[in-house]
Amino acid sequence: MTIISPKIIRQLFLLLLIILILSLIFREMLPYLSGVLGAITIYVLLRGLMGRLLNKGWHPNLAAGTLMVLSFFVILIPVVGAAFMLGNKISQAVANSEKIARIIKSQLTELQDRFGIDLATQIDASAISSWLSTNLQNVAGGTFNTVIAISIMYFLLYYMLTNRKALRESLMGYIPINHDNLKVLGAEVQAMVRANALGIPLVAIAQGLVALIGFFIFGIDSPFFWAVIVTIGSMVPFVGSMLGTIPVFILTFASGHTFAAWGILMYGILIVGATDNLIRLFVLQKLDDVHPLITLIGVIIGIPLFGFIGLIFGPLLVSLVLVIIKIYKQEYVTDTDDKSLKSV
Numbered sequence: 001m002t003i004i005s006p007k008i009i010r011q012l013f014l015l016l017l018i019i020l021i022l023s024l025i026f027r028e029m030l031p032y033l034s035g036v037l038g039a040i041t042i043y044v045l046l047r048g049l050m051g052r053l054l055n056k057g058w059h060p061n062l063a064a065g066t067l068m069v070l071s072f073f074v075i076l077i078p079v080v081g082a083a084f085m086l087g088n089k090i091s092q093a094v095a096n097s098e099k100i101a102r103i104i105k106s107q108l109t110e111l112q113d114r115f116g117i118d119l120a121t122q123i124d125a126s127a128i129s130s131w132l133s134t135n136l137q138n139v140a141g142g143t144f145n146t147v148i149a150i151s152i153m154y155f156l157l158y159y160m161l162t163n164r165k166a167l168r169e170s171l172m173g174y175i176p177i178n179h180d181n182l183k184v185l186g187a188e189v190q191a192m193v194r195a196n197a198l199g200i201p202l203v204a205i206a207q208g209l210v211a212l213i214g215f216f217i218f219g220i221d222s223p224f225f226w227a228v229i230v231t232i233g234s235m236v237p238f239v240g241s242m243l244g245t246i247p248v249f250i251l252t253f254a255s256g257h258t259f260a261a262w263g264i265l266m267y268g269i270l271i272v273g274a275t276d277n278l279i280r281l282f283v284l285q286k287l288d289d290v291h292p293l294i295t296l297i298g299v300i301i302g303i304p305l306f307g308f309i310g311l312i313f314g315p316l317l318v319s320l321v322l323v324i325i326k327i328y329k330q331e332y333v334t335d336t337d338d339k340s341l342k343s344v
Helices: 006-055 060-088 090-115 125-140 143-162 164-174 179-217 223-234 242-254 258-282 292-332 335-343
Strands: none
Touching: 006 060, 006 143, 006 179, 006 292, 060 143, 143 164, 179 223, 179 242, 179 258, 179 292, 223 242, 223 258, 242 258
16 A cells, blocks of 8 residues: 655645635636736837836836836727727627628529529528627627726736846746746747737738728728728638628628729738738748637637737737647656657
8 A cells, every 4th residue: 555645745735725726816817817918918029128228227117107108009099999999880790790691691592593592591690690799799898897907917017117127036936947948938928929919910900901991992881990890800810801801892782882892802802912911921020920720719719708809819828828838848748758659
């Protein structure tokens, strides 16, 4: 009979106690996790600029305050503004979706009468609009939780900017990873934050602006709303800018503006689509490219968790998990274990 050492029992008890307490904290902090991720994201983006200001003799509090105000106007206001705009336009989006479904259903009915194929009966316009209403509410997010998350974000960001050395020492002391792997983790986190927080939104915003020009050229109704939809769609792999272009084409075509409908469709495919390729070719080559599957899974996870900003924080969270798994493999999986796994 094997006797378990009391030291091991105490160690397991402490580990279980730590996991229990952390799970309780995580559960209560989950609605505001976007604030924590936001603070990490903005800190990584502003860390270099903070260092340069300190080297020029700026007081840490003044430098941190200046950068926080800058981030508020350059980053936060556009993101929150787009979220609130989408929230205010939910009823319009639902109405448009139901109208589009009815148009498609009427066209399928004509095909059904001509060829005798039953297609239209499977489309329920009201069910589609109800589903979209529920999911768009998730994208828009709650105002109260958003305010608290932003407050947490700027509180953490101020501490992270003004106490960089203490933060680094705390990470070294509390994270159970050796120094070399911790440096690798820091470099990986910085690279993926730059890719997720700069690369993906940069492409999406550029496509949204180019689409907005096309909407004005062809006289599309609610051009700013549809430009936001194109921007959101551009962040989702395998969906892209067609999330806004296809509905605009259907609505415009159904209203009798044939030339404008086909014009905006070709504009969306050729011009807006080319914007994605050009930016990835000339700009994103300087950043780590994010695999489309990571982005897709991140968006699916991020929107229910974080709302609108889950388009950015969802892929960031998935990338962070992959980095932690990579560190775990380097830390604890030996070459012998790796070879044995490959032989199975």
